[in-house]
Amino acid sequence: MKARLNASRQRIIAAALGIMAEDGYAGCSVAAVAEQAGLATGSVYRHFPTKADLFAEVFRTASQREVDAVARAAALETTAAEQLAAVVETFAGRALQAPRLAYALLAEPVDPAVDAERLVFRRAYAELIAGHVAEGVASGELPPQDPDLTATALVGALAEAMVGPLAAGVAGPDTIPALIAFIHRALGVSP
Amino acid sequence: MKARLNASRQRIIAAALGIMAEDGYAGCSVAAVAEQAGLATGSVYRHFPTKADLFAEVFRTASQREVDAVARAAALETTAAEQLAAVVETFAGRALQAPRLAYALLAEPVDPAVDAERLVFRRAYAELIAGHVAEGVASGELPPQDPDLTATALVGALAEAMVGPLAAGVAGPDTIPALIAFIHRALGVSP
DNA sequence: TCAAGGATTGAATGGTGGTTCAATCCTTGC
DNA sequence: GCAAGGATTGAACCACCATTCAATCCTTGA
Numbered sequence: 001m002k003a004r005l006n007a008s009r010q011r012i013i014a015a016a017l018g019i020m021a022e023d024g025y026a027g028c029s030v031a032a033v034a035e036q037a038g039l040a041t042g043s044v045y046r047h048f049p050t051k052a053d054l055f056a057e058v059f060r061t062a063s064q065r066e067v068d069a070v071a072r073a074a075a076l077e078t079t080a081a082e083q084l085a086a087v088v089e090t091f092a093g094r095a096l097q098a099p100r101l102a103y104a105l106l107a108e109p110v111d112p113a114v115d116a117e118r119l120v121f122r123r124a125y126a127e128l129i130a131g132h133v134a135e136g137v138a139s140g141e142l143p144p145q146d147p148d149l150t151a152t153a154l155v156g157a158l159a160e161a162m163v164g165p166l167a168a169g170v171a172g173p174d175t176i177p178a179l180i181a182f183i184h185r186a187l188g189v190s191p
Numbered sequence: 192m193k194a195r196l197n198a199s200r201q202r203i204i205a206a207a208l209g210i211m212a213e214d215g216y217a218g219c220s221v222a223a224v225a226e227q228a229g230l231a232t233g234s235v236y237r238h239f240p241t242k243a244d245l246f247a248e249v250f251r252t253a254s255q256r257e258v259d260a261v262a263r264a265a266a267l268e269t270t271a272a273e274q275l276a277a278v279v280e281t282f283a284g285r286a287l288q289a290p291r292l293a294y295a296l297l298a299e300p301v302d303p304a305v306d307a308e309r310l311v312f313r314r315a316y317a318e319l320i321a322g323h324v325a326e327g328v329a330s331g332e333l334p335p336q337d338p339d340l341t342a343t344a345l346v347g348a349l350a351e352a353m354v355g356p357l358a359a360g361v362a363g364p365d366t367i368p369a370l371i372a373f374i375h376r377a378l379g380v381s382p
Numbered sequence: 383t384c385a386a387g388g389a390t391t392g393a394a395t396g397g398t399g400g401t402t403c404a405a406t407c408c409t410t411g412c
Numbered sequence: 413g414c415a416a417g418g419a420t421t422g423a424a425c426c427a428c429c430a431t432t433c434a435a436t437c438c439t440t441g442a
Contacts, residue, residue: 004409005419026303030400031422040421042402051400109300112217119358122351143376149352149369156351157344157377160313164343178340185334186348186377192439196389221430222392231391233432242430383442390437400427407420412413 009047011037016058021101025110028055052113059114062105063121069094071128080136081189084154085180087129091158092176099166107163122159126151133187143188154183200238202228207249212292216301219246243304250305253296254312260285262319271327272380275345276371278320282349283367290357297350297357313350317342324378334379345374 015036019028030051034041048054073090074083095102104110105121130151136142161179165171184191206227210219221242225232239245264281268274286293295301296312321342327333352370356362 008419029398034422041400042422043420045401046419109303109306112300115300119354145372145376146369149366150373152355153348153352153370153373156347156349158347159351160347161340161344175340178337179344181336182341182344182377185336185379186373188376192389195439199389220428232430233392234390236431237389384440385442386440388437388439391433391435393433395432396430398428400425402425403421403423405421407418409418410414410416412415 005047008037008039008043012039012044012047012054013058013061016054017062017101020058020062020104021098024100024104025055025108025114030054052111055111055114056117059105059117059121062101063117063124066091066094066105067121067124067128070125074128074132080132080139080141080187081184083132083136084129084183084187087132088158088180088183089176091125092162092171092179095162095166096171099169102162103166106159106166122155125155125158129154136187141189145188150187154186157182157186196238199228199230199234203230203235203238203245204249204252207245208253208292211249211253211295212289215291215295216246216299216305221245243302246302246305247308250296250308250312253292254308254315257282257285257296258312258315258319261316265319265323271323271330271332271378272375274323274327275320275374275378278323279349279371279374280367282316283353283362283370286353286357287362290360293353294357298354313346316349317346320345327378332380336379341378345377348373348377 012033016028016033019032019036030044031041033054034044037044044054048057070087070090073086077083077086095106105118110118126148128151130147133142133145133147133150137144137147158179161175162171165175203224207219207224210223210227221235222232224245225235228235235245239248261278261281264277265274268277286297296309301309317339319342321338324333324336324338324341328335328338349370352366353362356366
């Protein structure tokens, strides 16, 4: 029974994620999520007090997955330049694989309470990047700089550069290399 | 009479801007705008077919004002490095003067139709920046790069770097210089 | 001064979609 | 087997707010 309850909760989150990946947040009425999860509308409220709470958790889950993937890719590299290239490649590559979801997570108009979760998401990326930047600075690979400001600005640059392609549905094949070049310059990677 | 009509229209836009600067888009019910403008709710609809149309125009007006101020400041400088420093200083300085309005224009959740206007806003900044970057590249002051990608990424970086301080209500005094340093690196300005 | 026609009013309307809840269905422990 | 208690249902509810519109008020041209 406990297990069944927990399974329902997971099914709701999965259903919400599925609809977000398909139709974005706009398609995510509580009724639609419940139907996709194979439950009645009201049952959703046995698991989440409000819609905003549900989607805060959905965003948290999806964001964590993204951040983890990026962190894992970066951890395979050794220099800061390579680590940050991996960040860009993974972030952008995944976004282009699931553009509707990426757009929802990055930029789609959502409930303010959910929007707050987006800040956490961006903050998590910024911290990940800041760590690699700080190491690069410490080792002398990168010039002195405020790793946190650099990281924040890079997150903004990445997101902004992806929103266009995501909205258009396609990115030119050179978007990602160009972004990596930009970011290496911004970090002060010596050529 | 024509004049009175036009004056009403302007009063509505000004009222909407005032409320946005005070309480953000969230505070902008049609009733509140009408009251602030000294009109009845229904009268707003003599001037704008829908709320979205009204706020599209409000965003357009406010954005144009911002972009113009930034363009004017940049035009006073001669090198690309100085021009882009002026862009950052003006953009960030104005945002910090009117943080609630800046947040509304940059990042607050709004009606999708209004959101579209925001893209135009960001695009206008990107084009302004791209122009200066292209000149810098042409003159050899900056290394070869795709001016449009650089500009888009810089707009994102600027916006992201400002959202934190705007939400917090204050920015450290060194935020702007640090941002200028970041952007100079990202452009490849030689030290 | 006075009608005609447009401007103004603001309470009523309506659509949307999140939220509730009484009825029903299961599961569980005796 | 069988009640008790919690889970589930989904139609009804309700709040919010953009939008409308019949009644009223002005302005204007004669």
